[in-house]
Amino acid sequence: MLQTKHLSKDFIQGDSTIHALIDFSFDFPKGITAIMGPSGSGKTTLLNLLAGFDQPSQGEVHLAGKRIDNLSEDARSDIRLHHSGFIFQNWSLLPTLNAIENVAFPMLLAGASKEKRLAKAETLLESFGLKHRAKHKASQLSGGEQQRIAIARALILEPQVLFADEPTGNLDSVSGEIVLELLRQHTQDERRLVLVTHDAEVAKMSDRILYFRDGKFEKIEELK
Amino acid sequence: MELINLVFRNLKSRPVRSFLTWLGILVATTSMILFLSFGEGLRKALDSEMQNFGPEIRIVAAGTSAFSAPLPELSPDMLPQLEALKDEIGIETISPLVVMVKGGGFSPTSGFLFYGLNQETSPKLFLPDAKPIQGRLQPHPDGAVVGFKKAEQSNLKIGKTLRLGRDQEVEIVGILEETGTLSDSAIFVPLTVLQDAMGTKNYGTFLLNLNNNVDIEKASQKLEAAFEGIEAQSMSEAMEFAKKSLRIGDFIRFGISAVALIVGALLIANTIMMSVFERTREFGLMRAIGAKQQFIFGLVLTEALFLALTGGLAGVLLGYIGTIIINIISVNYVGIALSALTFRLAFFALSVALVLGLLSGLLPARNASKMPVIKALGRA
Numbered sequence: 001m002l003q004t005k006h007l008s009k010d011f012i013q014g015d016s017t018i019h020a021l022i023d024f025s026f027d028f029p030k031g032i033t034a035i036m037g038p039s040g041s042g043k044t045t046l047l048n049l050l051a052g053f054d055q056p057s058q059g060e061v062h063l064a065g066k067r068i069d070n071l072s073e074d075a076r077s078d079i080r081l082h083h084s085g086f087i088f089q090n091w092s093l094l095p096t097l098n099a100i101e102n103v104a105f106p107m108l109l110a111g112a113s114k115e116k117r118l119a120k121a122e123t124l125l126e127s128f129g130l131k132h133r134a135k136h137k138a139s140q141l142s143g144g145e146q147q148r149i150a151i152a153r154a155l156i157l158e159p160q161v162l163f164a165d166e167p168t169g170n171l172d173s174v175s176g177e178i179v180l181e182l183l184r185q186h187t188q189d190e191r192r193l194v195l196v197t198h199d200a201e202v203a204k205m206s207d208r209i210l211y212f213r214d215g216k217f218e219k220i221e222e223l224k
Numbered sequence: 225m226e227l228i229n230l231v232f233r234n235l236k237s238r239p240v241r242s243f244l245t246w247l248g249i250l251v252a253t254t255s256m257i258l259f260l261s262f263g264e265g266l267r268k269a270l271d272s273e274m275q276n277f278g279p280e281i282r283i284v285a286a287g288t289s290a291f292s293a294p295l296p297e298l299s300p301d302m303l304p305q306l307e308a309l310k311d312e313i314g315i316e317t318i319s320p321l322v323v324m325v326k327g328g329g330f331s332p333t334s335g336f337l338f339y340g341l342n343q344e345t346s347p348k349l350f351l352p353d354a355k356p357i358q359g360r361l362q363p364h365p366d367g368a369v370v371g372f373k374k375a376e377q378s379n380l381k382i383g384k385t386l387r388l389g390r391d392q393e394v395e396i397v398g399i400l401e402e403t404g405t406l407s408d409s410a411i412f413v414p415l416t417v418l419q420d421a422m423g424t425k426n427y428g429t430f431l432l433n434l435n436n437n438v439d440i441e442k443a444s445q446k447l448e449a450a451f452e453g454i455e456a457q458s459m460s461e462a463m464e465f466a467k468k469s470l471r472i473g474d475f476i477r478f479g480i481s482a483v484a485l486i487v488g489a490l491l492i493a494n495t496i497m498m499s500v501f502e503r504t505r506e507f508g509l510m511r512a513i514g515a516k517q518q519f520i521f522g523l524v525l526t527e528a529l530f531l532a533l534t535g536g537l538a539g540v541l542l543g544y545i546g547t548i549i550i551n552i553i554s555v556n557y558v559g560i561a562l563s564a565l566t567f568r569l570a571f572f573a574l575s576v577a578l579v580l581g582l583l584s585g586l587l588p589a590r591n592a593s594k595m596p597v598i599k600a601l602g603r604a
Contacts, residue, residue: 053512053598073597074516081514088601094506096233108226109514153513 002028002050002161002192007059009045020045022215023059028161031224032183032193034203037212043196044165046212050194051086051163052076064160081109085154087164087183092150093138099145100125100134103152110157124152128182144175151182162186162193168202180205231527238499245495246535252488253539253577254546256481257565260573261547263474265554265564270466272405279319279349279431280440282457283447293323293337296419296426302451306430313446314438319345319431322418324388336374337410338388340418340428347412349431351403358382359398363412367397373408373555375399388413389421406560432456485580488535493584496528500588507592508600517593524589525582532581536574540565543573 009021021042035043048054049061052068061069064083068076080086085106093102103124104117112120125131128148138146147167154162164183168176184205187193195206203209204223211218235242283306285297306318322340341347343364347354354361356369359382363369370380375396380386384396394413402408419425434443440458447456500507507520547563554562 048598051512053601054596073511074518077511077514077516077597080512086512088509088512092509094509096230096237105510106513109510109516109519114226 003062005060031207034206041212042215089166248491249535252484257543259477259481261563281432283430294428314435340415368394369398371408372402392421489580496588521593528585536577
């Protein structure tokens with residue numbers, strides 16, 4: 001479902017080469033996999049490569065049975081749309097759309113009719129306890145509400161893989177707990193969630209933690 | 225439809241900037257419509273004048289330009305000589321004419337344009353559908369027949385006397401129906417009275433109608449060969465000359481209005497560029513969710529086209545209102561509708577606005593769609 005083979009990413013900075021990620025091979029099991037490490041350890045680089053935002057210098061990324069690292073930008077967009085969802089730390093809603101339209105946006109890209117889109121988005125919002133905020137724009141929503149809407153949007157096309165980059169990083173503890181609970185709920189089945197975090201408390205809710213340092217994978221800690 | 229909705233919302237989210245850009249397109253299109261509508265109006269007026277004008281050939285003294293009032297330089301001896309050539313050349317009728325402009329030139333508000341017609345010539349020569357609304361049609365033997373506009377503007381009524389010279393006076397015996405042509409501003413008087421007023425026995429011009437199937441160009445050549453110091457101008461020639469002048473005018477006017485349009489295009493380009501710059505992360509987010517490059521390209525380009533189309537349409541509408549106002553004024557002052565918004569002009573103006581919208585949207589659209597996702601998201 002989600003696998004890396006000898007994945008490396010180098011960045012050229014002036015005359016020097018920075019090895020942001022070095023030879024990482026891993027087959028992500030179902031459940032939540034947290035990625036931890038200090039700044040510059042390669043966590044974000046790995047997430048960018050897994051989500052198909054960037055292309056590796058070496059190695060392969062396989063998602064939903066397809067090798068995605070060598071695909072075109074548009075082909076990777078297509079994989080992202082149908083097989084994965086991404087939850088950013090902040091600024092993750094489209095500002096001109098209201099909550100329900102934000103949730104339904106991936107279905108618009110997938111070509112679904114307006115009725116279908118809004119019906120499914122409404123169901124999701126209801127299950128997230130946000131139906132009453134459906135017509136509100138991002139600027140009218142709290143950080144926690146925005147993040148819950150971003151999760152609903154990531155889930156609307158029922159992807160097998162979710163990526164989350166510090167999803168509670170900008171939230172207060174109560175909102176953070178609600179967001180984590182939602183993520184937990186939606187990774188009960190076969191779904192995989194790859195979660196980058198600095199927060200040990202957040203990492204504790206995962207099934208395993210992968211530790212990185214200086215671009216290298218250090219160790220895996222199985223929690224469940 | 226969804227795309228248009230997204231475009232509209234984005235433009236609405238930056239209302240002042242979007243409105244000012246839209247206004248720029250509107251002003252540019254309106255100015256183009258107004259500039260070019262003069263050409264269309266003059267062309268229409270010319271067509272209408274020419275359609276109403278019966279004679280095929282106008283004989284004038286050499287050097288008289290196609291649309292000026294001819295001076296009385298043609299000798300009275302020419303009339304019998306022309307009569308003698310009637311059969312040989314194929315002339316049907318000969319109408320000698322004298323033209324006098326008095327007062328403020330061709331301006332119907334301050335000037336008077338007199339046509340001296342002989343007994344056989346009717347104002348119908350200029351206006352086949354001419355009908356009097358008051359009095360009679362024929363100025364002969366002793367009166368003046370006044371065009372509708374002239375009568376209205378100078379408050380000329382039946383029975384009033386017009387003084388043409390020191391001892392020459394004519395009474396108004398008829399007022400013509402409005403025709404919408406320059407003849408609405410003319411006054412038709414007996415030929416001999418006008419000649420006396422001008423102190424000459426000469427004629428200004430001979431207007432010739434030819435028999436059917438007579439080649440106008442050949443007839444003109446024969447006439448110019450038969451008389452020295454004259455020009456036999458065919459009406460189609462005059463028409464061509466006028467249309468050529470109009471085309472030159474069109475180019476000049478288009479050149480001027482193009483400046484406004486280029487400014488409009490730069491406004492769109494600037495707005496869209498700024499909008500793309502401000503929304504870099506938004507586009508990155510769309511791409512991260514799964515939008516393809518083409519979607520972003522279409523979104524940005526549609527925004528430029530939407531501004532251009534709606535601004536252009538509003539510009540055409542405002543231009544149309546402008547032409548109506550211009551025509552109200554020009555009909556009052558010069559007697560003809562100078563401005564016209566034809567379908568082809570509206571189509572042309574709208575097409576130019578759209579093409580400029582397209583061109584000014586292409587680069588920002590390309591930049592937005594080609595930006596790597598990771599860069600757009602600020603995760604590089």
